[in-house]
Amino acid sequence: MATSTTSDEHANLLENFIDNVRAALAQIEEGETKKQNPKDFNPDVYWKKFGDVFKALSHEGTKLTMAFSSPPAPSPEALEGLLGSFEKAVQALVSFYYTLPKRQGITLRKVVRKSVMRCLESVIILVENLKQGNAGNSEQLQSTGALWQEVDNFSSIPRDNKSALLEVLKRNMHLVSDALQELDQALEIDGEDEGIEEFLGNSQQNHGNNASSWSDRDKDIIVSCLPLIKASKSILKKTHAAVRLNGRCSSEEEISQLDDLGDYIESMSPKVDEFATSLYPPLKGPNVLQHGEDLHKLNTTLLGFLRQSHITAVEDHRWLDFLMKASTHNWTKLKTLTLGS
Numbered sequence: 001m002a003t004s005t006t007s008d009e010h011a012n013l014l015e016n017f018i019d020n021v022r023a024a025l026a027q028i029e030e031g032e033t034k035k036q037n038p039k040d041f042n043p044d045v046y047w048k049k050f051g052d053v054f055k056a057l058s059h060e061g062t063k064l065t066m067a068f069s070s071p072p073a074p075s076p077e078a079l080e081g082l083l084g085s086f087e088k089a090v091q092a093l094v095s096f097y098y099t100l101p102k103r104q105g106i107t108l109r110k111v112v113r114k115s116v117m118r119c120l121e122s123v124i125i126l127v128e129n130l131k132q133g134n135a136g137n138s139e140q141l142q143s144t145g146a147l148w149q150e151v152d153n154f155s156s157i158p159r160d161n162k163s164a165l166l167e168v169l170k171r172n173m174h175l176v177s178d179a180l181q182e183l184d185q186a187l188e189i190d191g192e193d194e195g196i197e198e199f200l201g202n203s204q205q206n207h208g209n210n211a212s213s214w215s216d217r218d219k220d221i222i223v224s225c226l227p228l229i230k231a232s233k234s235i236l237k238k239t240h241a242a243v244r245l246n247g248r249c250s251s252e253e254e255i256s257q258l259d260d261l262g263d264y265i266e267s268m269s270p271k272v273d274e275f276a277t278s279l280y281p282p283l284k285g286p287n288v289l290q291h292g293e294d295l296h297k298l299n300t301t302l303l304g305f306l307r308q309s310h311i312t313a314v315e316d317h318r319w320l321d322f323l324m325k326a327s328t329h330n331w332t333k334l335k336t337l338t339l340g341s
Contacts, residue, residue: 009076014131017083018124024094025120028113041101047159053092057119058151060086061126065144068130090123105161105255107168107262115150115157122147161258162247168262169240175269176233179276180226186280187222218283224337225279228292228330232272232299235323236265239302242311257309264302271295285338292338296331300324 064082067074074082097116100109126143158164214222239261248254275291278284303324306312312320 007073007076010073010079011131013076013079013083014127017087018127018131020087021090021120021124021127024090025117025124028094028097028117028120041104043104043159046096046100050096051154053089053096054119054151054154057086057089057093057123058148060089061123061144061147064130065126065140068140086123090120093119103252103255105164105249106259108158108161108164111158111164111167115154118153119147119150122150160249161255162243162249165243165247165258165262165265166240168265169236169243172265172269173233173236173240176229176236176272179269179272180229180233183222183226183229183276183279187219214281214283218281221283221285221288221334221338222279224330224334225275225288225292228295228299228327228334229272229276231323231327231330232268232295234326235299235302236268238319238323239265239306239311242306242316246311246313248310254310257311261302261305261309261311264298264305267298268302271298289335289338292331292334296327299327303327 060082064086067078067082073079093116097109097112100112102109122143126140126147129140129143158167243258243261247258249258271291271294275288275295278287278291303320307317307320
């Protein structure tokens with residue numbers, strides 16, 4: 001049976017707790033801390049204790065929810081104690097995140113950071129539902145379940161920089177594949193009874209275009225652009241395989257190289273998306289050229305970096321050379337066709 005938390009005293013206590021969690025979330029969102037990373041770092045011990053902190057957060061959230069699940073509501077004094085224990089778990093979570101040394105990898109820290117932030121956001125939603133008098137109803141049950149899910153997800157997050165980078169690569173491979181598939185689908189339906197108008201009706205908000213048709217010349221340009229995106233997709237695929245086989249975290253230099261590669265990879269899907277967006281009507285040659293050149297430059301920079309890193313070996317030079325030539329060829333073809341229009 002649900003019970004309402006309409007008491008001003010209850011509401012104030014819950015609001016103060018929410019404000020404190022929001023402050024902790026803002027701290028993480030703003031960036032790094034001046035706290036010193038521990039010199040002696042034992043990964044096995046760290047991840048075990050960090051997992052315990054996540055579980056403690058879930059436990060305290062469940063206790064708070066149960067206290068409001070049936071009347072009477074906890075006294076203000078009891079609520080203050082429950083919130084105090086919950087806040088200690090929040091503080092421990094934030095503190096443990098900051099004790100993950102940067103030398104373990106910035107890419108890894110970013111993944112852990114996102115996991116911690118999602119947990120804190122779930123905590124805020126859970127307590128806001130109590131403050132609004134939703135204890136015991138479906139909203140409160142869903143918010144409690146969401147916190148449990150975020151805690152469970154912690155067991156599957158990467159534990160080293162290589163694993164974190166592989167996760168980044170998978171996400172960007174998926175995004176690039178989506179952009180390419182969307183363009184292919186748009187080309188396939190263009191000229192049919194519904195035309196591209198219906199397709200773009202669902203994509204206008206993302207692509208920001210108002211016109212909804214391509215000329216035959218536009219289609220020729222688009223067909224010449226698709227191979228450049230496919231080259232980017234192939235680069236991501238081969239990079240993923242190379243990192244999986246050769247990536248190492250045995251030295252700070254290797255970890256740093258994985259971080260640098262992560263920066264390039266994170267730039268790939270936005271560059272592909274900008275390029276793909278420039279191809280939607282109304283297609284403008286200069287925009288296509290600019291975004292196509294940006295993507296080609298990123299392709300060549302990424303391939304050049306891979307060649308000089310520990311991630312590739314001599315036997316990988318064949319596919320590195322092939323993809324470099326493919327990107328250059330496709331860019332040259334696109335440039336020639338667009339400038340000649």
